[in-house]
Amino acid sequence: MRIVVIGATGHIGGYLVPRLIQDGHDVVAITRGNSAPYREDPAWERVERVIADREAEDAAGIFGSRVAELEPDVVVDMICFTPESARQLADSLRGRARQLVHVGTIWTHGTLTEVPAPEDAVKQPWGEYGTQKEAIERLLLAESRRQDGLPVAIVHPGHISGPGWPIITPQGTTDLEVWRTLANGRELLLPGFGLETVHHVHADDVAQLIRLCLEQPDEANGEAFHAVSERALTLRGFAQEAARWFGVDARLRFVPFDEFSASLSEEHRDSAFQHVARSHAMSIEKGRRLLGYAPAYSSLAAVAESVEWLRQAGRLGDGIPPVRFG
Structure with a gap:
């Protein structure tokens, strides 16, 4: 597949991108500048690099179309922080890409009632980051569940480590x-x-869950999954x-x-x-049951x-x- 990874050189991308190359995919990495990946790997020599300032291009209304013009089969979005940014990307990819994997955060849950909390627990987000990410989740899951919508899977990491x-x-x-x-x-x-x-979660385990979403789209699309340790x-x-x-x-x-x-x-x-x-203390039972997620x-x-x-x-x-x- 041709996979576009937005925010590819960050913590998770440092593990994800080389693994996607090893899996035989063509990878396009969108980054804001020429930053080096957190992890060196020879696989990066086979990655197509595209530089784009997402915030500026979102404001101009052109970022989504720029991504779509790369003709991806799948897009992995690591750096979406507002519902409007998510909407623009979804509108541009609808009918053109097979799948969008959005990387969110366990902070969409805010304050918990029962632990470990499953993905479908009633959410009480607070703070701008968690509130915005929860709104993005609602928007994208609704998009994915529409008959003509863009298929979307969501991965919510815990405290990323590595x-x-x-x-x-x-x-x-x-x-x-x-x-x-x-x-x-x-x-x-x-x-x-x-x-x-x-x-916590190791960045490589987040990469594992993203790859499972790519490998099993029928099970992953329309769903959100916690990417945390056991x-x-x-x-x-x-x-x-x-x-x-x-x-x-x-x-x-x-x-x-x-x-x-x-x-x-x-x-x-x-x-x-x-x-x-x-x-926070989150459950991974859903990811284990539907996708075989098993944090290393x-x-x-x-x-x-x-x-x-x-x-x-x-x-x-x-x-x-x-x-x-x-």
């Missing part, structure tokens, strides 16, 4: 000081009783396990959220609130690989021992 970038810590931030604190056996503050949750992590358990990677016991102190938030640097306070307040990484394995990459890249400073996981 080598190459900071990942969500037991404080719900990307603050690298958390890993240094745990590695050195220093005290780490956590909110409440540390029983709030975060749900199980979420409590903040307390996450911190304790991470400290053990460095051969020490975690020194944790539990405080009210306001005190916890005040202890963080200003740049990390909002991230902590966004993650801790949502406290647990949450801890995905994060451990990420932290070891940060250490080897010198991002954690001197004197941090290697991560010993599993």
